[in-house]
Amino acid sequence: MKFRFALLLSLSLATVVHAEDETAAETWTAKCKSCHGGDGKGQTQMGKKESVGDISLPSWQSTHSDAEIRQVIAEGSTKNRKMKAYKDKLSAQQIDALVAYVRTLKKG
Ligand code: HEC
Numbered sequence: 001m002k003f004r005f006a007l008l009l010s011l012s013l014a015t016v017v018h019a020e021d022e023t024a025a026e027t028w029t030a031k032c033k034s035c036h037g038g039d040g041k042g043q044t045q046m047g048k049k050e051s052v053g054d055i056s057l058p059s060w061q062s063t064h065s066d067a068e069i070r071q072v073i074a075e076g077s078t079k080n081r082k083m084k085a086y087k088d089k090l091s092a093q094q095i096d097a098l099v100a101y102v103r104t105l106k107k108g
Pocket residue numbers: 028031032033034035036046050051052053055064069072073077078079080082083084086098102
């Protein structure tokens with residue numbers, strides 16, 4: 001019985017984690033992809049026009065902390081106003097999930 005409960009618990013936990021991953025991917029597709037691209041390289045029409053950097057680069061990833069990424073998503077960029085503040089549009093949890101999602105875009 002104990003084992004079964006543990007199994008059930010870990011299965012439902014796995015589902016929760018997976019659901020969060022999916023939500024971040026969906027948020028990215030809905031709100032970020034138009035400028036940053038599905039791969040984070042910024043090779044979209046808007047991305048090219050605004051010279052959006054390639055956030056999949058290991059050199060970008062290693063020089064930006066989670067806190068900095070969270071800040072730019074929540075408050076927007078002071079360098080380019082096209083990167084808007086999302087703190088009124090997204091929950092803190094959604095922003096955290098996006099920070100984690102941005103990390104998954106890293107390409108070696
Ligand atoms: C209308 C176009 C546009 C959309 C939509 C957009 N961004 Fe950006 N983003 C930009 C631009 C332009 C920059 C470059 C600003 C800069 O250099 O600071 C940027 C920069 C960034 C950076 C890097 C900042 C840095 O310090 O290098 C991150 C991370 C980022 N955006 C995440 C997101 C996320 C997450 C979303 C979706 C919630 C999003 N962006 C939606 C245009 C956009």
